[in-house]
Amino acid sequence: MDKFRRKLRMRVVAAVSAASALGLVVGCGGSDGGTGGGKKDGKVTITMGLFGVMGFKETGLLDKYMKEHPNVVIKADVAGDEQTYYTALQTHLAAGSGLKDIQGIEIGRAKELSDTQKDKFVDLAGVAGTDHFLPWKQSQVTTTDKKVIGLGTDIGPMAVCYRRDLFEQAGLPTDRDEVAKLWEGDWSKYVDAGKRFKQNSKDDKVAFMDSSSGLFNAMIYGNSQQFYDKQGKLIYATNPVVKDAWKLASEAATSDLTAKLRQFQPGWDPGLANSTFASTVCPAWMLAHISEKAGPKNKGKWDVAKAPKGANWGGSFLGVMEQSPVKKEAQDLVAWLTAPEQQAYLFEKIGNFPSSQTALKMPEVVDAKSDYFSGAPIGKIFGAAAQEIPDEQVLGRKDGTIKDIFSQGLTLIEAQHKSPNEAWKTTDERIKKAAG
Numbered sequence: 115m116d117k118f119r120r121k122l123r124m125r126v127v128a129a130v131s132a133a134s135a136l137g138l139v140v141g142c143g144g145s146d147g148g149t150g151g152g153k154k155d156g157k158v159t160i161t162m163g164l165f166g167v168m169g170f171k172e173t174g175l176l177d178k179y180m181k182e183h184p185n186v187v188i189k190a191d192v193a194g195d196e197q198t199y200y201t202a203l204q205t206h207l208a209a210g211s212g213l214k215d216i217q218g219i220e221i222g223r224a225k226e227l228s229d230t231q232k233d234k235f236v237d238l239a240g241v242a243g244t245d246h247f248l249p250w251k252q253s254q255v256t257t258t259d260k261k262v263i264g265l266g267t268d269i270g271p272m273a274v275c276y277r278r279d280l281f282e283q284a285g286l287p288t289d290r291d292e293v294a295k296l297w298e299g300d301w302s303k304y305v306d307a308g309k310r311f312k313q314n315s316k317d318d319k320v321a322f323m324d325s326s327s328g329l330f331n332a333m334i335y336g337n338s339q340q341f342y343d344k345q346g347k348l349i350y351a352t353n354p355v356v357k358d359a360w361k362l363a364s365e366a367a368t369s370d371l372t373a374k375l376r377q378f379q380p381g382w383d384p385g386l387a388n389s390t391f392a393s394t395v396c397p398a399w400m401l402a403h404i405s406e407k408a409g410p411k412n413k414g415k416w417d418v419a420k421a422p423k424g425a426n427w428g429g430s431f432l433g434v435m436e437q438s439p440v441k442k443e444a445q446d447l448v449a450w451l452t453a454p455e456q457q458a459y460l461f462e463k464i465g466n467f468p469s470s471q472t473a474l475k476m477p478e479v480v481d482a483k484s485d486y487f488s489g490a491p492i493g494k495i496f497g498a499a500a501q502e503i504p505d506e507q508v509l510g511r512k513d514g515t516i517k518d519i520f521s522q523g524l525t526l527i528e529a530q531h532k533s534p535n536e537a538w539k540t541t542d543e544r545i546k547k548a549a550g
Contacts, residue, residue: 163214165199215438222514235263236434264431266469270397271499280392294420308371321373326363327521333359336425342510364534398467418490424502
C-alpha cells in the first residue's frame with residue numbers, strides 16, 4: 115500500500131514539537147472567516163476548526179457527506195500548525211466567541227480541555243452508534259463526571275522502522291520477524307542491537323537510531339501513567355517508568371548510537387534523505403513522513419518491525435461546541451466522520467490509523483501492506499500494537515509541554531555533551547517552571 119508516500123501528515127502532535135508556519139486552508143465551498151454555522155433557507159451550515167492533515171477535507175469525506183446530505187454545507191478551516199491552532203482555540207474559549215461548531219482536539223490537549231473547558235463542549239456520551247472505539251481512546255476525553263467532550267479519530271500505535279540494507283551491512287538480520295526478535299519484550303535489547311550495529315557497521319557515519327528522545331517517548335507511552343497520576347499530581351520525578359526511560363535513552367546517547375537528530379526538528383528530514391541513521395521508533399502516521407522525506411531512491415530499503423512493547427504516540431478527537439446553533443447536525447457529522455467505515459477509509463488513503471475497534475477488523479485495515487516499506491503488513495503490525503496499549507491512559511494538563519522538555523534535556527546529552535545527571539537537573543527545573 116503505497117498511499118503513505120503520496121500523503122504527508124504534517125500534524126504537529128503532542129509528541130512532535132516541529133515549528134511550522136501557519137497555513138489557513140479554506141475547505142469545502144470556502145469560508146468567510148466566520149465562526150458558528152446556522153440554518154437558513156432550508157440549508158444547514160456547519161463550521162469546523164481543524165489542524166494538520168486530519169484527512170476529512172483532503173480525502174473528500176466532507177464532500178461525500180454533503181453529497182449524501184444535500185441540505186448540509188460544511189465549511190472547514192484547517193491550520194497547518196497545531197500549536198498555533200490551539201493558541202487560537204484557547205483565546206476563543208476564554209472569550210466565549212469565535213468558536214466553530216466542531217473543533218479538533220489533539221491528544222496532548224485532551225486532559226486540559228476536559229478539566230478546564232468541559233462546559234464549553236457538548237456531551238457526546240449518548241450519541242448513537244459510537245460504542246465502537248478502543249476503551250482507552252475515549253477515556254482520554256472523558257471527564258471525572260463521565261462527560262465525553264469528543265469522539266476519537268486516529269491513534270498512533272508504535273513500531274520500529276528500519277533500513278534493511280544498513281542492517282545487513284552491520285551483520286544484523288533483515289527479515290522483519292527476525293529483527294523483531296532482536297528486541298522482543300525489552301527496549302534495552304533495542305539498545306543492545308544498536309551496540310552490535312555500531313561495532314559491525316561498515317560505515318561509521320551511519321548511526322543506529324535517529325535520537326534518544328524517540329526511544330524515551332516509545333518507552334513512556336507504553337505505560338498507563340507517565341508524568342501525572344490519576345489525581346493530576348506530577349509524578350515524573352519518581353515514576354519508575356520515566357526514570358528507566360531516561361536511563362536507557364541516556365545510555366543510547368552516551369554510547370554514540372544516535373544521529374543526534376530529534377524527530378521533526380531541523381536536520382531530521384535530511385537525515386532520512388541521506389541515510390544517516392538505520393532505525394527510528396515510528397507510530398503508524400509517521401510512515402507517510404518517512405516515505406515522503408526519504409524519497410523514491412530509498413523505496414524498498416525501509417521495513418517495519420514490531421516494537422518491544424505496545425505504545426501510543428499521537429491521535430485526535432472531534433468535539434462539538436455547546437454554543438453551536440446546529441448542535442444536533444454537528445453531532446451527526448462527527449459521529450459519521452469517526453464511524454468505522456470512514457476511519458478505515460482514512461487509513462487506506464493517508465495512513466491515519468483507526469481508533470475504532472470495528473475498523474481495526476476490516477479487510478482494508480487488516481490486510482494493508484506498504485510497498486514503500488518492503489511490503490510490510492502494516493495493518494497487522496500496527497493493529498497488534500494497538501491491542502497491546504494499556505486500557506487506561508492517564509493524561510495530564512501539560513503532557514505535551516513536559517514531553518518536549520524531556521526531549522530537549524536528552525539533546526543536552528547528545529549535542530552539548532552534558533552528563534545525564536546534569537541534563538536531568540536542568541530538565542527537572544524546566545518542568546517545574548512550566549508545569550507548576
